[in-house]
Amino acid sequence: MPAASSQGPIASDHATASSQQPVANYLTSKMPTTAPAPAADPAIARALKLWVVLARATASIERRAREDAARHELTLAEFGVLEALYHKGPMLAGEVQRRTLVSSGGITYLVDRLAARGLVERRPCPDDRRANYVVLTPKGTTFIGTIFPEHAEVIAEVMSALAPGEQETVARLLRKLGLSLRQTPDASD
Amino acid sequence: MPAASSQGPIASDHATASSQQPVANYLTSKMPTTAPAPAADPAIARALKLWVVLARATASIERRAREDAARHELTLAEFGVLEALYHKGPMLAGEVQRRTLVSSGGITYLVDRLAARGLVERRPCPDDRRANYVVLTPKGTTFIGTIFPEHAEVIAEVMSALAPGEQETVARLLRKLGLSLRQTPDASD
DNA sequence: ACTGAACATTTCAATACGGAGATAAATTCA
DNA sequence: TGAATTTATCTCCGTATTGAAATGTTCAGT
Numbered sequence: 001m002p003a004a005s006s007q008g009p010i011a012s013d014h015a016t017a018s019s020q021q022p023v024a025n026y027l028t029s030k031m032p033t034t035a036p037a038p039a040a041d042p043a044i045a046r047a048l049k050l051w052v053v054l055a056r057a058t059a060s061i062e063r064r065a066r067e068d069a070a071r072h073e074l075t076l077a078e079f080g081v082l083e084a085l086y087h088k089g090p091m092l093a094g095e096v097q098r099r100t101l102v103s104s105g106g107i108t109y110l111v112d113r114l115a116a117r118g119l120v121e122r123r124p125c126p127d128d129r130r131a132n133y134v135v136l137t138p139k140g141t142t143f144i145g146t147i148f149p150e151h152a153e154v155i156a157e158v159m160s161a162l163a164p165g166e167q168e169t170v171a172r173l174l175r176k177l178g179l180s181l182r183q184t185p186d187a188s189d
Numbered sequence: 190m191p192a193a194s195s196q197g198p199i200a201s202d203h204a205t206a207s208s209q210q211p212v213a214n215y216l217t218s219k220m221p222t223t224a225p226a227p228a229a230d231p232a233i234a235r236a237l238k239l240w241v242v243l244a245r246a247t248a249s250i251e252r253r254a255r256e257d258a259a260r261h262e263l264t265l266a267e268f269g270v271l272e273a274l275y276h277k278g279p280m281l282a283g284e285v286q287r288r289t290l291v292s293s294g295g296i297t298y299l300v301d302r303l304a305a306r307g308l309v310e311r312r313p314c315p316d317d318r319r320a321n322y323v324v325l326t327p328k329g330t331t332f333i334g335t336i337f338p339e340h341a342e343v344i345a346e347v348m349s350a351l352a353p354g355e356q357e358t359v360a361r362l363l364r365k366l367g368l369s370l371r372q373t374p375d376a377s378d
Numbered sequence: 379a380c381t382g383a384a385c386a387t388t389t390c391a392a393t394a395c396g397g398a399g400a401t402a403a404a405t406t407c408a
Numbered sequence: 409t410g411a412a413t414t415t416a417t418c419t420c421c422g423t424a425t426t427g428a429a430a431t432g433t434t435c436a437g438t
Contacts, residue, residue: 044341047348050360051250057367058247059290061240064370075394094416101248103396108418110394130403130416152233159236161369166362171239173351173359178246180350181253264424283386292426297388299424319386319433380438389430396423405414 061158068154072147077102079151081110082119082136082144090135092125119143250347257343261336266291268340270299271308271325271333279324281314308332 062076069079080100085091091099097107111134114120119140125131136144159167251265258268269289274280280288286296300323303309308329314320325333348356 041345043349043353044345046353046356046360047345048341050348050351050356050363051254051344053360053363053367054243054247054250056290057363057370058243060367060370061243065240077394092416093418097417101245104417105397105419106395113394125416128404128416130401132417152237155240156230156233156236158370159239159366160232161366162239162362164232164235166365167235167239170359170362170366171235171242173355174239174242174246176355177348177350177359178242178249181246181249181347266424281386282388286387293387294389294427295425302424314386317386317434319431321387381436383434383436385432385434387431387433390428391426392428393426394424396421398420398422400419401417403414403416406412408409408411 061155064154064158065151068151072143075110077106077110078114081107081114081134082140083148085120085134085136086141086144086148090123090133092131093122093134094131096134114140250344253343253347254340257340261332264299266295266299267303270296270303270323271329272337274309274323274325275330275333275337279312279322281320282311282323283320285323303329 065079066076069076072079074082077100081096084096084099088095088099093107093111096111097104100107100110102110111120111122115122118137120134121137123133123135125133162170254268255265258265263271266289270285273285273288277284277288282296282300285300286293289296289299291299300309300311304311307326309323310326312322312324314322351359
């Protein structure tokens with residue numbers, strides 16, 4: 001997760017902590033806080049504030065989601081792979097990779113682990129011998145089919161802090177933001 | 190980052206890919222897509238959709254931020270530590286940890302690395318011998334003082350896809366969402 | 379003063395994941 | 409046909425990060 005950049009002033013005259021005596025000052029006393037003047041540029045302050053809340057909210061939700069996935073011995077990335085296959089059916093490894101936002105090496109590793117647990121299998125692609133499909137096994141289908149609804153419930157509960165209209169507003173704006181940063185228009189579904 | 194759980198139907202009648210013949214069907218042809226019925230519960234569909242766009246937008250921005258931090262050989266987490274110290278002055282290790290959202294062990298490792306580069310130092314806390322302050326060295330202060338404004342500029346540019354009012358709206362709602370998930374009210378600054 | 383619980387930090391081991399390069403197949407173009 | 413280029417995946421290595429257990433400290437209660 002992002003290191004929660006805080007909003008911020010760009011003032012540079014900090015009460016520098018050299019190895020000298022003055023250090024003791026703010027270590028023992030109330031500490032001057034180095035008086036960071038409020039951000040010079042309001043546009044920057046606004047953007048930084050947004051970045052902070054975005055990063056923190058995501059981190060919090062992610063933690064909940066991760067805990068839920070962990071109940072089934074699943075990483076969020078593993079969960080994402082199973083879920084993608086569950087909703088889209090067999091996909092090329094590369095498709096799964098792009099969809100779940102992992103690296104090229106990562107998808108191999110993920111599929112290896114899921115395959116070792118008998119949840120997915122690799123199938124050679126008849127049209128392209130470089131490629132191969134990743135498919136859910138019956139066991140994997142049953143598995144994700146059982147746990148996904150529960151997971152969805154957790155997410156819904158988490159999001160319930162926002163009213164339906166608010167959720168839609170945030171989703172709309174974030175989609176706009178996300179699309180502006182991605183060349184890959186990404187599946188619109 | 191979150192494994193981008195997609196929005197989703199909970200339909201379970203998948204064209205299961207067993208080791209039999211029927212598999213060839215959707216591997217060679219157009220692939221039935223396993224017809225996922227639209228989400229049963231609209232509240233769940235809404236929440237899942239929000240989670241997806243939230244996770245993706247965050248991932249995209251995070252990538253940009255990470256690339257920028259990498260220019261200076263910094264992890265986002267390291268950047269976050271430096272920035273926290275820059276804006277708040279010396280802090281106890283635990284404070285930094287909570288602020289930057291890393292694990293207990295993680296903060297030790299982070300401070301170790303930054304200290305090895307001469308950017309921060311540990312100082313014993315006179316009041317509590319278990320604790321210790323983390324302080325920026327002069328070198329560290331200069332360093333973060335130089336790169337932070339550039340980083341802020343990057344974030345501002347990224348966020349510019351949204352109008353100021355939109356940014357504020359999203360920030361307000363995400364803060365509300367984040368607070369509902371955190372016991373730690375977190376610094377209001 | 380003494381015991382035990384709560385705490386701040388560090389140590390340690392496990393691991394998920396990213397990224398660069400390797401491999402191999404498909405595609406393009408001469 | 410055959411080189412050169414692009415594409416799909418995998419191998420391999422490095423490392424950031426987590427979580428549990430260890431260490432040393434403070435604090436409350438008696």
